[in-house]
Amino acid sequence: MNQPQLSGRRAVTTAPLHALLAHRWSPRGFDAAHELDDAELVTLLEAARWAPSANNSQPWRFLVTRRGEPAFDTVADLLNPGNRAWAPTAGALILVAAKASDETGRSRPWALYDAGQAVAALSLQAQADGLSVHQIGGFDAAAARHIFDLDETLVPLVVVAVGRHDPAAPLPEALEQREHAPRTREPLEALLLHDPRRSRNVA
């Protein structure tokens, strides 16, 4: 098992975060020679598996492909050109789909939300294992559905690139700049909703 990564790209926060959260980021530079073994992949999937979900519905599905397998190249070919430039250097590309309705056809309103929770858990387990994750929304979901024969209850959401970060990995110039740009987030205040009755009550 690798060591957890401590990068210089720690989140700038007004409160100290747990190291796994503070040091997580989404690199594009992966070690093209690094391979993920079965145990590493199972650990990542177990992290996702144990995420919470509405009524424990577990509406997450994974198509796991490793570099060197034909399905990996198929997933890579589904990516938008900008992502194809770097993602195939990851050790694995995992197509994630939400199972948006149950066996009786009933819709699961939290399926996408819960799938996000599962991938977040997978990403933090990766961080703990010295691996990095970069999630990719830019791919041909319709083609993924066709090629991998995904039924209508499945919503392809992201391709998760996971592997070992390599700060020296060559990247196209525009991506190289983004790789080293400061990480940014909205100020916390911009994320907060307020009770509209509060100001009326005070007045």
Place this chain on the structure above:
Amino acid sequence: MNQPQLSGRRAVTTAPLHALLAHRWSPRGFDAAHELDDAELVTLLEAARWAPSANNSQPWRFLVTRRGEPAFDTVADLLNPGNRAWAPTAGALILVAAKASDETGRSRPWALYDAGQAVAALSLQAQADGLSVHQIGGFDAAAARHIFDLDETLVPLVVVAVGRHDPAAPLPEALEQREHAPRTREPLEALLLHDPRRSRNVA
């Protein structure tokens, strides 16, 4: 700051998970005397704030209420009766909404998914801080929209109950049983999608 919780309800996995993930679960028994201070709440929100999202769109919004504030009681009243029986003992109830379209009205297809990632990060930070989270989907989202004046770009998703777990907290009998029932998940194999061409190629 409290100590991280190590419960007897560790996830049963075929691979060792990071302790934060392995020990996270969703209790209903909270310490009704425990209060969350500003620093604890800010830390939780910072964890959510630094989650990844599609194009860094950060489509998560939080209405934070603490026990003792009028808005807390309002949120508690929005919960389904089964949740009202225990959730008000949490130190905070946080209404989470996805910001499902941007300023120009353009839809954000990953808003719900990304909101799930943010709450997952918040939940793991809570775990690191000796706090517990129980997410609640069973609440009156339409009433929440009306009372808190949420515009149409916001999708109320869950109420996050966060506080200090109290194993001795009184619960209605049915919930008491669920509180101590084994945690379960689908077998990993049931979550995996397979390349349909693979069997054809092998044949």
